Amino acid sequence: MTSEPPPTVDALCELLASLAQHAYGEDLDVLAHSLQTAAHAERSGAADDLVVAALFHDVGHGLGDPTEWGVLDHSTTGARYLARWFGPTITEPVRLHVQAKRYLVATDSGYRNRLSRASLESLRLQGGPFDEEHAARFARERFAADAVTLRRWDDAGKVPDDEVPPIEHYRPLIEAAVV
Ligand SMILES: [Fe+2]
Known part of the structure; x- marks a missing residue:
């Protein structure tokens, strides 16, 4: 993968579009879910990079x-891939969004009840709720707050x-964010 030339914004959009073929145990495909997550971010007035x-x-x-x-380690796999074109304001919330789930289950008493069945199943396979030490370590991450916010839209x-x-709605934001 790392020997491939950098894709254009077109290729990034194509990769996103291909997520329509991926299921992950929810009642919608990964593309539909990604577009909804971005729409929540935009409606919330989030910074462009967080959208x-x-x-x-x-x-x-x-x-x-x-x-x-x-893909259980999709957060690190995705962040590593995106790091070739985007800076940490984008890659870090992506990398941390699974950890943010483990953090929220440990620290927000009502959070677990709001998780989908697939999220609960993957939580178990991803290591379950953080213990106190891991939660504290997560909270010290520079982009922890953005990751938690992203997690709630997720x-x-x-x-x-x-x-x-x-997808096309976001093309100007993607173009502006590529470093
Ligand atoms: Fe997600």
């Missing part, structure tokens, strides 16, 4: 070996047939 992070946060599901619940973006803007 782009929301759009690409699950791109690792298209880059690894899927289980019934998708959890909300799982509504089958929700009408949200398409």
